[in-house]
Amino acid sequence: MHYWxxxxxxxxxxxxxxxxxxxxxxxxxxxxxxxxxxxxxDSLFDTQPFGLLICGVMGFIxxxxxxxxxxxxxxxxxx
Amino acid sequence: MGTVEYIQHHLQNNAVCSADNIxxxxxxxxxFWTFHMDTILISIAxxxxxxxVAARLGKRLEAGAPSGFQNAVEGVLDFVGQQxxxxxxxxxxxxxxxxLTIFVWVWLMNFMDLIPVDLLPLLAQMVTGDPHFHLKxxxxxxxxxxxxxxxxxFALIIFYNIKVKGLWGFTKMFLFHPFGKFFIPFNIVMTLxxxxxxxxxxxxxxxxxMFAGELVFLLIALIGGTLAVGIGALFWAPLQALxxxxxxxxxxxxxxxxxxxxxxxxxxxxxMAHTEMDDH
Numbered sequence: 001m002h003y004w005x006x007x008x009x010x011x012x013x014x015x016x017x018x019x020x021x022x023x024x025x026x027x028x029x030x031x032x033x034x035x036x037x038x039x040x041x042d043s044l045f046d047t048q049p050f051g052l053l054i055c056g057v058m059g060f061i062x063x064x065x066x067x068x069x070x071x072x073x074x075x076x077x078x079x
Numbered sequence: 080m081g082t083v084e085y086i087q088h089h090l091q092n093n094a095v096c097s098a099d100n101i102x103x104x105x106x107x108x109x110x111f112w113t114f115h116m117d118t119i120l121i122s123i124a125x126x127x128x129x130x131x132v133a134a135r136l137g138k139r140l141e142a143g144a145p146s147g148f149q150n151a152v153e154g155v156l157d158f159v160g161q162q163x164x165x166x167x168x169x170x171x172x173x174x175x176x177x178x179l180t181i182f183v184w185v186w187l188m189n190f191m192d193l194i195p196v197d198l199l200p201l202l203a204q205m206v207t208g209d210p211h212f213h214l215k216x217x218x219x220x221x222x223x224x225x226x227x228x229x230x231x232x233f234a235l236i237i238f239y240n241i242k243v244k245g246l247w248g249f250t251k252m253f254l255f256h257p258f259g260k261f262f263i264p265f266n267i268v269m270t271l272x273x274x275x276x277x278x279x280x281x282x283x284x285x286x287x288x289m290f291a292g293e294l295v296f297l298l299i300a301l302i303g304g305t306l307a308v309g310i311g312a313l314f315w316a317p318l319q320a321l322x323x324x325x326x327x328x329x330x331x332x333x334x335x336x337x338x339x340x341x342x343x344x345x346x347x348x349x350x351m352a353h354t355e356m357d358d359h
Contacts, residue, residue, distance in 0.1 A: 021340055022280060030272060
């Protein structure tokens with residue numbers, strides 16, 4: 001069972017709906033968080049600029065994936 | 080004072096720091112150990128106001144059909160309680176009081192934005208006798224406030240993640256989520272990014288919305304302040320009043336919505352921390 005499915009079941013589907021209000025900022029903050037984590041990893045392992053670039057891309061992919069997951073949890077009548 | 084100086088002056092906090100943290104070129108405080116006294120004092124004063132009003136109201140509670148202020152407070156309590164019941168999957172006596180505190184405190188801090196932008200700084204300048212006295216009256220237009228609140232919520236998220244799932248359960252979340260057991264290094268980095276994004280999205284959203292709202296108020300204030308010269312004032316001053324009123328009415332919705340979003344996302348993130356995750 002997916003992480004959000006469990007939450008959705010326990011809250012009658014209301015939890016993913018409420019997360020929708022932050023879908024936009026969730027995506028952008030994932031990209032920013034990716035760059036931050038990459039910057040930190042670079043300073044830790046002295047690998048500039050690869051950590052920054054790879055984690056930035058991972059943040060982008062993760063953000064898109066997260067928003068897609070939340071949108072797919074929307075009730076059918078709202079889609 | 081020109082337009083740029085006016086805006087810069089209004090967006091400058093009343094900062095206190097040691098002498099070696101003062102930038103000699105600008106004369107302003109810089110560096111980590113800089114305290115924004117206006118942010119600290121106003122947010123503490125608003126927190127104290129909540130406690131004071133709650134304590135006074137608590138002594139005068141009416142049984143049966145409440146009226147007036149008690150009715151309004153009960154409405155807010157019911158609203159927050161319903162949100163927690165609807166969206167929080169587990170049982171935790173801390174969540175509802177936390178959500179209520181966040182909602183009321185953030186709303187009150189946002190509400191400071193509705194006070195005319197020049198009123199309190201002007202009063203402070205008159206009281207202190209310093210014409211360049213800085214006073215930024217909206218604590219949520221200071222990134223320190225919003226990120227401090229977001230990081231406090233983040234600390235609670237980590238605490239409850241470890242408490243509910245156990246240290247191994249929390250570690251498993253990093254190791255096997257979201258791509259399964261064959262991509263452990265990617266999973267660790269991806270989950271780390273996901274977790275870091277939570278306080279970022281919480282803090283930056285509130286700060287961004289309130290800062291932008293404050294800036295629009297400043298720009299509207301400039302219409303009458305800089306353009307109303309001579310006969311032109313007959314046109315620009317009423318326009319400023321009209322735009323100011325319009326933005327103020329719209330902003331009542333914005334401040335309430337931002338307080339609501341901060342509260343709801345806190346409940347949802349803490350709800351996630353209370354939910355056991357199955358292995359992939």
